[in-house]
Amino acid sequence: QQPVQSPQAVILREGEDAVINCSSSKALYSVHWYRQKHGEAPVFLMILLKGGEQKGHEKISASFNEKKQQSSLYLTASQLSYSGTYFCGTATGTASKLTFGTGTRLQVTL
Amino acid sequence: DAGVTQSPTHLIKTRGQQVTLRCSPKSGHDTVSWYQQALGQGPQFIFQYYEEEERQRGNFPDRFSGHQFPNYSSELNVNALLLGDSALYLCASSLVLASGSGRDTQYFGPGTRLTVL
Numbered sequence: 001q002q003p004v005q006s007p008q009a010v011i012l013r014e015g016e017d018a019v020i021n022c023s024s025s026k027a028l029y030s031v032h033w034y035r036q037k038h039g040e041a042p043v044f045l046m047i048l049l050k051g052g053e054q055k056g057h058e059k060i061s062a063s064f065n066e067k068k069q070q071s072s073l074y075l076t077a078s079q080l081s082y083s084g085t086y087f088c089g090t091a092t093g094t095a096s097k098l099t100f101g102t103g104t105r106l107q108v109t110l
Numbered sequence: 111d112a113g114v115t116q117s118p119t120h121l122i123k124t125r126g127q128q129v130t131l132r133c134s135p136k137s138g139h140d141t142v143s144w145y146q147q148a149l150g151q152g153p154q155f156i157f158q159y160y161e162e163e164e165r166q167r168g169n170f171p172d173r174f175s176g177h178q179f180p181n182y183s184s185e186l187n188v189n190a191l192l193l194g195d196s197a198l199y200l201c202a203s204s205l206v207l208a209s210g211s212g213r214d215t216q217y218f219g220p221g222t223r224l225t226v227l
Contacts, residue, residue, distance in 0.1 A: 098155060
């Protein structure tokens with residue numbers, strides 16, 4: 001079962017903040033966040049690991065609540081380049097297979 | 111540093127035909143995963159190759175098969191194509207970490223857009 005993301009879509013003005021949530025019904029080893037622009041490949045943003053370790057983009061932060069199997073991606077002072085569809089990918093098993101969420105479409109306007 | 115490359119970029123086939131897609135992983139990576147992304151949806155895991163063996167498989171029929179070569183590059187083969195196989199096929203590479211699962215960062219290639227008529 002794929003993780004559920006919210007909101008489905010959001011429109012921001014440049015400089016505003018946004019939070020994207022990802023919720024799974026399964027116990028997670030890690031959560032991976034990607035941004036995909038139309039017609040392009042997903043670009044890695046952030047990985048959050050069970051136990052608190054995280055690594056990724058300098059200007060984007062995220063949290064991982066292991067007890068609730070939830071992760072949130074925080075986009076602050078948004079830029080036009082942040083526009084795209086954001087996906088969370090979750091790893092639950094002994095291999096690194098990722099199950100991707102439903103996606104959140106983000107549009108940043110002037 | 112070369113990233114993940116895929117070929118071809120676009121492909122048009124007819125129902126019943128067979129197709130082979132190719133992927134070269136990012137330099138230094140040893141694991142290749144394949145995903146199918148239908149329009150408007152997130153990528154769906156097909157399978158993963160490590161040490162030239164299929165390590166894990168998603169919910170895809172046997173018509174989908176793959177291979178990994180000694181140089182870590184990989185192929186995805188789809189037989190008896192159906193209209194529903196039309197999608198963007200993404201290859202992602204990673205480096206297996208001895209410390210455990212789910213910790214590898216996967217980097218995606220530009221994808222192959224397959225259209226089945």
